[in-house]
Every structure is written in structure tokens, then in C-alpha cells.
Amino acid sequence: MDGLQGPQIEALERLQSILGPHDTEFVVSVLESVAWDVQKATDLLFDNEVPKVLAPTQTASTPMAQLELDDTEDSSESSPTIRHSHRGQGNPRSNWSFLWSLLAVPLHLVSGVLRFVFSVLRIPIPSLPFMTTNSYHSHRPTSPDSRSITQRWVQELEEETGACSSKRSMPNAVTTGFEAGPSTARRHTYPPAASDDNQKILPDFYDGSYEEVLDICQREGRIACVVLVSAEHDDDADFKRSALTDTTFVKILLDNDFIVWGGDIRDKAAWDASQKLQATTYPFVAFLALQPRRHGAPSSAAPVVTILSRHQGRAAATAPVLIDHLNTQLLPRITPFLARFKTVLQDRDRDRRIREEQDRAFKETARRDRDAIEARLRQEKEEEERARKHAEDVKRKQEDLAKQKHQAGIRMEWRKFMRNRLLLPEARGLRLAVKLPGNGRVVRSFPPSATLTALYAFADSQLIPSTSRPEADPSQAPEGVVDNIPQLDSYIQSKTAGHAWWGFTLASAYPRREFRWKANASLTETGLRDGEQIVMELSSGRGSTNEASDDDYESESD
Structure with a gap:
């Protein structure tokens, strides 16, 4: 709000008066996508269209400024049929919006009770409109923390699917089940042990921001898996319960040390990520990793985080499709480069540790030499001080002796005078x-x-x-x-x-x-x-x- 100008504030107020209680940041992002045209924004929201992606203008200093699209293996589904099916499900028209706003409060109270009961009984939460806690008409802070949003979304995902996050299960891991992959030392084994043999496991979602995920990919050479969903989509519940809890899919992510991040596009962080990834259909899954620069870049140019593949819509984001894509295409294609990159990182880290050890050894040697010099200087100073005191004592004794001799001579003169x-x-x-x-x-x-x-x-x-x-x-x-x-x-x-x-x-x-x-x-x-x-x-x-x-x-x- 602080960065908006007069016409933009007026457009925001007009759209909020039409929509009713909505998340302010979401409304602002919609208006930005249609160049602040209130009529287009209204049609966009009531028709449930996804706004066209605008070219980012302030990403020069962020990792997204270096994002490229690797279209060699793009598995995204962009056929007119899929897009049409996505447009077909939307919110009620404006005459139903007001009634929904009136019913929102009691429905959310009932939803809270049912969600608690289902979570205690470990029953998957049905995907009903009033069972979603993050509807457009729910009251949320205007600028929540990205970490808390992601943590809340993961918690709701666990409640809805009846699954447990893999990192929460790690303390109970045992050496049964699948054979651990390369990341055994860090993540123990998979699947983690649970009291229920049918316990489902979710990927280990990173609870930071999307920009932090890109930074980790840049620094550590890891592959990122970005999952974006929309609770308003009919396929949302099925995707969460089948694809995100698929044992083989989760094991591949864990064994290959993927960094997984996700969210619902109703939240600003996920919405911003969808704009940057040019997502148009949900559920949406994208894989990103470091790749060499293309288009005539010099060989010495640093690698850049690249969108390796995008999977849009339920048909393209099923567990078998994602597993086959990872095993047959993505991992064989990018693993050699990432292995070389990590080897360079390890060599660089080893060289850094060697330099640090050499610096510590040099500093320790310099410290010992300095201590020896200081000790020698102190010893010389003490010897000089002792010599000075000895000279002063000798001089004082000589003076006392001379004084005594003088006084003795005077007293002898007195004796002779008295005699x-x-x-x-x-x-x-x-x-x-x-x-x-x-x-x-x-x-x-x-x-x-x-x-x-x-x-x-x-x-x-x-x-x-x-x-x-x-x-x-x-x-x-x-x-x-x-x-x-x-x-x-x-x-x-x-x-x-x-x-x-x-x-x-x-x-x-x-x-x-x-x-x-x-x-x-x-x-x-x-x-x-x-x-x-x-x-x-x-x-x-x-x-x-x-x-x-x-x-x-x-x-x-x-």
C-alpha cells in the first residue's frame, strides 16, 4: 500500500468494493497483471482465469533474473482442452458472492471442528469448499511471513491427506523397507517407521521462501521441485493424496536430495512463484537446477538456475508421469553436470579448508614467534631493570660508605680537637x-x-x-x-x-x-x-x- 499511487489506490478500492473481503496483496497482484484495469480484473476473478504473465521488471538483483527455460524436455500440458477444463470451474458469479460471504463465518466454524475430528481419527479431509481454511473470503494478515505461510500449508496438507512430513518422521527411521540412496547419511532411511503400516509420507517441504530455494540451487547444486496447487481446482485433492504421497516419488526426491517447495496460489508467495514460472494450469510441478548457459554464452560463464521441466494439469502431474520423467529423462540428463559441479564445490571447499588450516598454522606460528619475541624482550627488560637496580644499589652503598667515611673523618677530627x-x-x-x-x-x-x-x-x-x-x-x-x-x-x-x-x-x-x-x-x-x-x-x-x-x-x- 505504501508504494501505490493515487489511481492505483482508487482501482484497488473499487475492486475491493465489488469483491468484498479479499486478501489485499492478492487483489493488488491481480490488478498488476491486468495493468490496473478494474473491469478486466473483475472478469478475470469471476471467470477464474489465470492472469497473463507480465515480464518481471525488478528481478535484476534476484536469482530469478538468471532463470532460463530449458525447453528441451518440457512436459507441460498446454493443450486447449486442459486450459478449457481449467476455465470451466470457477467461483459463482457476483450475485452468489455476497451470499457466500454471509455463510463463510459459520461454515468456517464447522470446518474447524471437522478438521480437528478428522485429524484425530487420521481420516483424510474431504475437499469441500467450506473445508478449506484458505478460501478467498477467509481473513488473513495482509503481509504474512513466507516461512509461516509455508509451514501452515504443509500442516494443512498433512491434515488433508492424512500423511506425515518425511522430516517429522526421521527420528523414528529404521533400516527396513527401501534401500537408502546417496543421501542415507543425512536422511537415514526411507520410509520412516510409523505405528501404522499404511502411513503415508509427504516430501520434505522447505519452509523458506522461493528465492531462498533458488539460492540453495545456485550454491549447493541441488535440484528443486516446486509444487503449486489451487484449492479451487477439482483435481486438487486427488493430486495431493496420490501424487504427493506416492512412495516411489517421495523416495526419488529424498534419495536424490531434492529441495522441495510448494504452496497454494491464494497465498502471495506461491502466487508470485507461479507468475515467475509462468504457470497457467494447476496442479503445477516444475523442476529447476543449475545448467550451463546457452545461446552462445562463453564456456567460462557461470551456470545459471534453469527451469528443466514444467508439468501442468492433473494429467501431466500424476505420480507415474513424474516418476518416469525423473528416471528416464531429467536425472540422467542433468546428474552428470551437477556431479561435476558438486565436485568443483567439494574441491573448492577442500582448498578453502586447506587455506584456512594454512592460515591458522601461519597465525599460530606468528603468534608463537610473537610470544617468543615478547618473552625475550620482557627478559631483556627485566635483566636491564635488575642491572639498573644493582647499579643504583652499588652507587647508593658507595655514597653511603663515602658519607660514613666523611662523617667518621669529621668525628676523628673532633676527637683530636677535643684531645x-x-x-x-x-x-x-x-x-x-x-x-x-x-x-x-x-x-x-x-x-x-x-x-x-x-x-x-x-x-x-x-x-x-x-x-x-x-x-x-x-x-x-x-x-x-x-x-x-x-x-x-x-x-x-x-x-x-x-x-x-x-x-x-x-x-x-x-x-x-x-x-x-x-x-x-x-x-x-x-x-x-x-x-x-x-x-x-x-x-x-x-x-x-x-x-x-x-x-x-x-x-x-x-
Whole structure:
């Protein structure tokens, strides 16, 4: 409806007002076949004529654009007698159309009940006008899905014939009956097992669109069997119950891997297919398959889907005629070409799989090489990082060692300076014995007014190596201005280290009492007594490089 223009919409409305409730797409297709002439369309429908086929104008991009008619073995019946018999059965004239429309609703209700009863009892459904669910006057969606239409038609076909679709029976297949053909691996055996020995089997109808069938023929080199029927035809029921359920005919279709598609021309998909296949009489059966191009086409031209044969009318579409045609004409003529085509497809598919395997192997090799390169790069990077950290550690240690040596040199300068300028001369007062590291021991007398700084300075000066002569001691402090003990106290207090500046602690031997350094603290205030034994304890981390031995110091005699 969206693509129709003003005059076309007006013609559609006029024809629908004459016909009553009809499928809109069907009415549009009829009007298109008569160039939108309402009078011709009315005569066509009421006389039940099949419209003349118009040349398709929009099939350049579809598989039908390549369809050719192989008229070498055309079995279609187009005699005037057959066409006349087809014209002879039609719908009632327009004065009966209205009455039929009134009776349609109750008849369809009765039809639904009877169809259910017949399907339960597995009785073939009689071909009565009110027993058909898809009459022209039945209400259907204007644009149904092609797949659902085909599935519905197959279901109605099963109900009407009492037969079962072959693909529904495949799970119950057994190895009895006929000997399976080339498609045994895919379809098991035929006929499938059933609870009833007289169970009839229908072909495996493809539930896609007609265009999909042509595409499968093009891609897979399979033969298509297209079945078109008209429920208004007198021979419709007999064709369905005899030809479509014939055991030999169905077996040929299954064994040779035919793709079967069908429908009723009252549905748009089947109607469109009938126009493309130029069907004029029903039932209609056509066989299509790939064939080399003719009419002077180059040998390198790709094969095209071709109409191999058409069988129109009941006389041309009986099971014996179709079986004889397939066995004696169609299959012997086209099987060699399709076998070669499938061999080419198999070779092409094998080459494609080989290329894919080679590509996968190449990609896998490239991946392993890439992983190896990345692993080697990571290893090199890790080694470089370890080397860098090691170099940084060595550099930091060297810097720390240099800093420690520098600080040790400054402290040694302080010791020599204190030995030269700050040591108090011995005087009567407190006589103290200092046990040095390494079991050395010195004795010194301090005046009562001496401070703890004087005792620490004396003990610190004992760490000067014996090789250093007093004459070489500096007369100035290494840092700041320090000329006496009070100035040394001020200097040490300015350092954040405080007591740690000395690098050792003085403590009594037993019981142990620490005499931690304090600025301006006298010896008597700290609790030191005359003749007390003091132990010099180096702070943790100090080495014994600058520690003196027993021979370097004066010892107190017993």
C-alpha cells in the first residue's frame, strides 16, 4: 500500500468494493497483471482465469533474473482442452458472492471442528469448499511471513491427506523397507517407521521462501521441485493424496536430495512463484537446477538456475508421469553436470579448508614467534631493570660508605680537637676507670666541678688511633666556634642527634646504670662516685676500625 499511487489506490478500492473481503496483496497482484484495469480484473476473478504473465521488471538483483527455460524436455500440458477444463470451474458469479460471504463465518466454524475430528481419527479431509481454511473470503494478515505461510500449508496438507512430513518422521527411521540412496547419511532411511503400516509420507517441504530455494540451487547444486496447487481446482485433492504421497516419488526426491517447495496460489508467495514460472494450469510441478548457459554464452560463464521441466494439469502431474520423467529423462540428463559441479564445490571447499588450516598454522606460528619475541624482550627488560637496580644499589652503598667515611673523618677530627683543646688536666676529685671496647681500660681523675661532657670527651679521645701523634691535633673545631666545654655543649645541643652525636654510651659495670649525656650536667649530679668502674658501650652499627687495643692505653695498677 505504501508504494501505490493515487489511481492505483482508487482501482484497488473499487475492486475491493465489488469483491468484498479479499486478501489485499492478492487483489493488488491481480490488478498488476491486468495493468490496473478494474473491469478486466473483475472478469478475470469471476471467470477464474489465470492472469497473463507480465515480464518481471525488478528481478535484476534476484536469482530469478538468471532463470532460463530449458525447453528441451518440457512436459507441460498446454493443450486447449486442459486450459478449457481449467476455465470451466470457477467461483459463482457476483450475485452468489455476497451470499457466500454471509455463510463463510459459520461454515468456517464447522470446518474447524471437522478438521480437528478428522485429524484425530487420521481420516483424510474431504475437499469441500467450506473445508478449506484458505478460501478467498477467509481473513488473513495482509503481509504474512513466507516461512509461516509455508509451514501452515504443509500442516494443512498433512491434515488433508492424512500423511506425515518425511522430516517429522526421521527420528523414528529404521533400516527396513527401501534401500537408502546417496543421501542415507543425512536422511537415514526411507520410509520412516510409523505405528501404522499404511502411513503415508509427504516430501520434505522447505519452509523458506522461493528465492531462498533458488539460492540453495545456485550454491549447493541441488535440484528443486516446486509444487503449486489451487484449492479451487477439482483435481486438487486427488493430486495431493496420490501424487504427493506416492512412495516411489517421495523416495526419488529424498534419495536424490531434492529441495522441495510448494504452496497454494491464494497465498502471495506461491502466487508470485507461479507468475515467475509462468504457470497457467494447476496442479503445477516444475523442476529447476543449475545448467550451463546457452545461446552462445562463453564456456567460462557461470551456470545459471534453469527451469528443466514444467508439468501442468492433473494429467501431466500424476505420480507415474513424474516418476518416469525423473528416471528416464531429467536425472540422467542433468546428474552428470551437477556431479561435476558438486565436485568443483567439494574441491573448492577442500582448498578453502586447506587455506584456512594454512592460515591458522601461519597465525599460530606468528603468534608463537610473537610470544617468543615478547618473552625475550620482557627478559631483556627485566635483566636491564635488575642491572639498573644493582647499579643504583652499588652507587647508593658507595655514597653511603663515602658519607660514613666523611662523617667518621669529621668525628676523628673532633676527637683530636677535643684531645688538644678540651681535655681537663687531672686533679684530685673523682677517680674513674673507663673500660674501652676491646677490653682496654684507662683511669682518669676529674675535679668535682667537671661535667659529664668532660668525661664523654675524655672517653671519645681514647678512640684515636695510637699512630696519630698529639702534635698533629687541630687547634680549631671542624665545625662552628668551640673553644671550651660550654661551647661544645651548645654545639651538640644544636644537632638533632643529641646524645647520638657521641656514638657511644657510658654505664656502670654492676649494677648497670646508664649515664646518658646531658648538657651542663656535673659528674656528682649524675651519681658517679669516686673509684667507679665505667663501661664504654658503642652504639649499634659502629665498627671496631677506630677502636683501640689494650696496648694503646694506660691501665690502672692493682
